[in-house]
Amino acid sequence: MVSRPAPRSGACFQSPKMHLMHIIGIVGTAKNTGKTTTLAALIREAGRRRERIGVTGIGYDGEEIDTVTGLPKPRLLLQPGTIVATSERCLLTTSAEYTVIKRTETHTALGAVIIVEILKAGLMVLAGPNTKRLLQGLIAELEGMNLAALFVDGSLNRIAATAVVDTMVFSTGASRTVDLSFLAEEARAIISVFKGKNYDLASSPLGIALHDASGVLVKHLAMRSLFDADDARSAVESMTVPPASMVIPNMVSLQALEYMTERLRAQPHAPMAIIVNDPTIALLAGEPIAVRRWMDSAAGHGMSIGYRHAIRAAAMTVNPFYPCQHDHAFMPAYIDKDSLLHAVSAAVDVPVYNIMDEGAASALYELLLL
Amino acid sequence: MAKILCVPLDPVHDVGIKIINGELVKHGHQTLLLQPDLPMETIVKKASEGEYDFIMVSRTLGYGVAELLARFTDLLDAAGIRERSKVVIGGKPVTPELAAELGYDKGFGAQSSIDEIIAYVEGRELPKEAAGLTRTKKDITGGYSYRFFDAEVESLLNSICDKLLAWAERRTSPGVERMKLRDAMLHTADSAAAAESRVRYNALCDAVIVDANHHNILPKGVRTVSNEELGALSSFLSASLPYQPVRIQHNEKQPVVFKFLGSGCPIMDITHGKICERWGINGFLIINPSWEARYEGLIEGCLTHENDGTITSLENIRLMRQSLDESTLLTVRAHRGLNTPETVLLAGEAGANLSKIDLVYGSLGAGTDPERIVVDGIEAMKLCARYNMAFDIPGNDELSGVPAWKTLAGLLINVMLGKKLGAKAILKPLFCYGPHIVLNGQMKQNFVDYNSAKIYALRHIVDCPIWPGEPIAFMTQSEERIQSANTTSYHAALAATLGVDAITIASTDEAYSRGPICITSRIDTIRAVTDAFRFMGDAQIAPSPMAAEYTDELLTKIKDVLREVAALPTLHEAIYAGLLGNEEDGAYPGKFGAGTVTLTM
Structure with a gap:
């Protein structure tokens, strides 16, 4: 977990109301689901409230034209005082004026990641650290810069690099599918996955660790991930009795999870927690709806999933836009925005916003930072 | 590992x-x-x-x-x-x-x-x-001796050129005098002397030019490029590096490739130029407006207009030269109109690499009086020597219907004249389906033999660079972009196999754009030629035996033409007489500037 220094007061900005730098990830279920629009709205809100923030992205966002569809994309207008971490090639094309604070050792496909402070408002493309370890390093670099929050823009459906944030906003919408019932069910599944129990473990095991009900380590496996059913079988067969918890340092697949529930279903055992690092690992196990179904099924057999680093799924945003393919070109298209908002809102117990609605950006900002 | x-x-x-x-x-x-x-x-x-x-x-x-x-x-x-x-x-x-x-x-x-x-x-x-681009600037004339291999042709050309130079020695024109005054204005620190030169310069200009330069009354449709536009261009250039630039040539022997610029707007020309550079284009020819050729004098300033051809001014040429990559060759067209010497002066001052002069086509195809163009052209060649700029000689009179042998004879006269004046010429035979060829069937079987024969004939006569144009494949293109790109690539492949030094290619919408050429059409032909060069590599296209017959015919007829021209007192009289293209061919001596040549004191 990132340590949170007390912020210093800024000359031009109000002191952050909280004494921690919020680290907020904006991730999507697919491309074009509204991540950048949400981020742009939150940046505007920060500017309006004269709060000093940082922004970065784990992919490439804020460009004028979509790299895949060729359609226009929302742009990121950054305000003076904002701290930005982006790749050097993105700085070649920015219309903002900035001063370089630090050239980091992190490299992306677009060059070294450079931390700058915006001096004069302008458009900028974000391409920051692309893995969780590198994002963790950037967060450490930004500590002590008196930021109210660091916003981390996701990319496509990518989520792994954002495992180190403390709060997430999920964007979904017609670009994922125009099937409202699927969108609602997937939204429900995503939020459910984040509700796993938090386990405060002292250190990360080198391999998969099995603990008894007293928390005593009873077995240490060489494996760090359970990629498939074969791995799960090896793990199960190494157990003399089902453990109270299984801590998996890296990834686990849905196939492996399903194998374990199937094998342990017939065997009487005490409640067993499968503990992974964070909810992104659970979401990456398989399609969110399938993961949630496994969670429901596993609960019936005394199994649950938990996290060493919990992340708060604070809200969802919805976007009715989708690129519609005609012949060999994409054209912009929309589903009914109100139906989308109602369908997703009814499925989850976190606030859902169409960020383009009046007041939505302000409400989301307050939810995240205040 | x-x-x-x-x-x-x-x-x-x-x-x-x-x-x-x-x-x-x-x-x-x-x-x-x-x-x-x-x-x-x-x-x-x-x-x-x-x-x-x-x-x-x-x-x-x-x-x-x-x-x-x-x-x-x-x-x-x-x-x-x-x-x-x-x-x-x-x-x-x-x-x-x-x-x-x-x-x-x-x-x-x-x-x-x-x-x-x-x-x-x-x-x-x-x-x-x-x-950025990592290529080096190509010297098209490098390694050529300008030696004539055919003694009779050399002797005839010496006779034609010596007589012309002797005749021109004591003659001048408003174009030559304006060039001298402009030269003086550009190089004097004495403001009084500059002002006096200015007055004399204006006296040699048409009223429309004086109105533009001194009363800010620009011709209809012409305006000054704004500071905002220049600022936007500067931002564009500083922010944009050629992204993954590509090479057109597959090997070092293949010709460098030129395109035209001349949208009317220098900013658009530069924008297109930068994109073409990214796709590997090696050089550009700046095409000037047809109306400019009719006036005595040039308008000054960074100018744009909504018409074909970009206005010739020191500021426009300099902006283009400075904006394009240093390795990109820039040619400024000077053969057309009443400002040939001054255009070459401005090109030299602005750092252009090449100019374009043709005393024959400048009259027959571009409308300038023969007597005037020979006087102006000689002075322009002297300026090319002064600025160490080569000049290309467009054989586009063939597009008027002139037979190839007459056009090639005209090109050779220009080569010899340049040699005598210390300027390096580049032969530019037409490499397309010209009207005379259409009527006489030399390309009925294929497009290879006759185009090849022109190159073979010129190679037989002189050791001089060859840059077929202009553009290659002209008259074989249609409104279909793919067809136009294809035929351009075939001509480029043939040019490469013939070992020429450069080619000029059109865009796929060059003849059908109904307005400014679009950048995608420019890229069409560049990509097609790139693939053609890759396809050919160092392989050869084998012409049929007819190519040798056509070559012999051309050599014979070129000599016939040169003999006839040499028999007359001066070149311009030969042009007036139609020896290098006549009314039957579809060529008429130009009338702009007629009667303006005077004897010097």
Whole structure:
């Protein structure tokens, strides 16, 4: 977990109301689901409230034209005082004026990641650290810069690099599918996955660790991930009795999870927690709806999933836009925005916003930072 | 040695990654090539077992595939593999931006070379093409002796040119005098002397030019480029580097490739120019407006207008020269109209590399009185020598219907004249389906023999650079872009096989644009020629035996023409007499500037 220094007061900005730098990830279920629009709205809100923030992205966002569809994309207008971490090639094309604070050792496909402070408002493309370890390093670099929050823009459906944030906003919408019932069910599944129990473990095991009900380590496996059913079988067969918890340092697949529930279903055992690092690992196990179904099924057999680093799924945003393919070109298209908002809102117990609605950006900002 | 996992993350296609895998092995790297269509978790498991330095993924791209590729990097991150392995994506549409968006550490696309991939794996720096063009400026005239191989032709040309130079020695024109005054104005620090030269300059200009330069009454449609536009251009140029620039030529022997610029707007010309540079174009010819050729005098300033042809001014040429890459050759057209010497002066002062002069076509095809154009042209060639600029001689009078042998004879006269005045000429025979050829059937069987024969004939006569034009494939193109690109590429392939030094290519909408040429049409022909050069390499196109017969015919008829011209007192009298193209051919001596040549004191 990132340590949170007390912020210093800024000359031009109000002191952050909280004494921690919020680290907020904006991730999507697919491309074009509204991540950048949400981020742009939150940046505007920060500017309006004269709060000093940082922004970065784990992919490439804020460009004028979509790299895949060729359609226009929302742009990121950054305000003076904002701290930005982006790749050097993105700085070649920015219309903002900035001063370089630090050239980091992190490299992306677009060059070294450079931390700058915006001096004069302008458009900028974000391409920051692309893995969780590198994002963790950037967060450490930004500590002590008196930021109210660091916003981390996701990319496509990518989520792994954002495992180190403390709060997430999920964007979904017609670009994922125009099937409202699927969108609602997937939204429900995503939020459910984040509700796993938090386990405060002292250190990360080198391999998969099995603990008894007293928390005593009873077995240490060489494996760090359970990629498939074969791995799960090896793990199960190494157990003399089902453990109270299984801590998996890296990834686990849905196939492996399903194998374990199937094998342990017939065997009487005490409640067993499968503990992974964070909810992104659970979401990456398989399609969110399938993961949630496994969670429901596993609960019936005394199994649950938990996290060493919990992340708060604070809200969802919805976007009715989708690129519609005609012949060999994409054209912009929309589903009914109100139906989308109602369908997703009814499925989850976190606030859902169409960020383009009046007041939505302000409400989301307050939810995240205040 | 690096350890690399090669992953065809694709249901079927693995050709690209197989080739890369083979090259990596050849370079001594340890690789594991997976089969296509494996489940993603299986691939990640393999990746976790091998402690690889690089995981190289190839995949064709469509909508929805981006999410799949993104999920793959996510799984690698979740599995802790990215702690030690760099993840690389390759595929035709992959760009660095797309690689970044998908979460990969590096992306290789259609323009990437195997050398780049190997260098990346080995941690070596290749010259960064993305940081700018890395080519050097080509000297088209380098290595040529300008020696005439045919003694009779040389003797006839000496006679024609010596008589002309003797006649012209004590003659001048308003164009020559304006050039001298402009030269004085540009190089004097004495403001009174400059003002006096200005007054004398104005006295030699048409009223429309004086109105523009001194009363700010610009011709209809002409305006000054605004500071805002210049600022935007500056921002564009400073922010834009040629992204993955490509080469047109597949080997060093293949000709350099020129395109026209002349949209009427220097800003648009430069924008197009920068894009064409990225696609490998080696040089540009600035085309001036037809109305400019009719006036005595040139308008000054950075000017734009909504008409074909970009206005000739020191500021416009300088802006283009400074904006284009240093390696890009810039030619300023001077053969047309009443300002030939001054145009060459401005081109030289602005740092242009080449000019365009043709005493015959300048009259027959561009409307200037023969007596005037020979006086102006001689002075222009002297300026080319002064600025060390070569000049090309467009044989486009053939497009008026003049037979090839008359046009080629005219080109040779210009070469000899340039040689006598210390300027290097470049022969520019027409390389297309000219009207005389259409009527007389020399290209009925194919387009290869007669175009080849022109080159063979010129090579037989003189050791001089050849730059067929203008543009190649003219009159063989249609309104269809693919057809136009194809025929351009075939002519380019033939030009390459003939070993010429340069070619000029049109865009695919050059004859049908109904307005400014669009950039995509420019790229059409550039790409087509690039592929033609790649296809040909150092192979040859074999003309039929007819090419030799046509060559002999041309040689015979060129000599006949030169004998007739040499029999008259001066070149311009030969032009008036139609010896280099007559009314029957469709060529008429021009009338602009008639009666303006005077004797000097």
